Amino acid sequence: MDTRPELTDPLAERRALQDTETRIALAGHPLHAMLVSFPIALSFSTLGADLLYMWTGNDFWAEAAGYAIFGAFALGVLAGITGTAELLLVRGIRNRSASWTHFILAVMLLSILGANWIIRIGDPEGAVLPVGLALSLLSAGMTALTGWHGGKLVFDYQIGTRVEGIERP
Numbered sequence: 001m002d003t004r005p006e007l008t009d010p011l012a013e014r015r016a017l018q019d020t021e022t023r024i025a026l027a028g029h030p031l032h033a034m035l036v037s038f039p040i041a042l043s044f045s046t047l048g049a050d051l052l053y054m055w056t057g058n059d060f061w062a063e064a065a066g067y068a069i070f071g072a073f074a075l076g077v078l079a080g081i082t083g084t085a086e087l088l089l090v091r092g093i094r095n096r097s098a099s100w101t102h103f104i105l106a107v108m109l110l111s112i113l114g115a116n117w118i119i120r121i122g123d124p125e126g127a128v129l130p131v132g133l134a135l136s137l138l139s140a141g142m143t144a145l146t147g148w149h150g151g152k153l154v155f156d157y158q159i160g161t162r163v164e165g166i167e168r169p
């Protein structure tokens with residue numbers, strides 16, 4: 001007769017890791033996932049405008065880059081606030097180390113976006129070369145990394161994919 005204890009799945013046992021529903025949502029859709037598209041698009045637009053300024057020398061592109069990076073920073077902070085609220089409020093999100101890795105990446109990204117905006121205030125043309133362009137390259141790289149990692153939270157751990165009280169088949 002087999003006397004070994006029955007094996008259990010530690011993950012299945014731990015509700016603290018399973019409750020990953022979204023709380024900051026509009027009609028069941030996480031606000032964070034909706035908002036992050038703006039800083040992502042604007043961060044890459046800033047890099048594009050900087051490169052076009054370097055290529056053409058047209059001041060329009062330096063000014064466009066200044067507005068784009070301001071939008072990336074401001075909307076990134078807004079997205080960060082909704083993400084942080086989910087992180088702190090939802091047990092299965094705050095109990096995962098991957099969520100905190102995403103938080104650290106995002107705070108680093110927001111600092112770079114903020115610095116990239118601040119150096120352009122008052123002199124958007126003079127700020128592009130070389131520091132603005134270097135910061136835009138760093139911003140785009142960090143945006144890609146943070147966005148990819150956010151996707152991992154959703155696809156690997158199903159974070160934010162359920163709504164409290166609604167069972168999906």
Ligand code: HEM
Nearest residue numbers: 030032033036080083084086087103106146147150151160
């Ligand atoms: C500042 C702190 C941040 C925290 C605490 C945070 C937290 C989260 C959480 C909990 C999720 C899972 C979905 C949800 O529940 O809403 C997520 C997804 C995601 N995050 Fe963040 N986030 C932060 C900032 C950012 C920023 C600045 C970006 C911009 C690049 C970003 C990009 C993403 C992406 C692309 C997803 C996947 C969305 C999807 O595919 O549905 N996050 N984040």
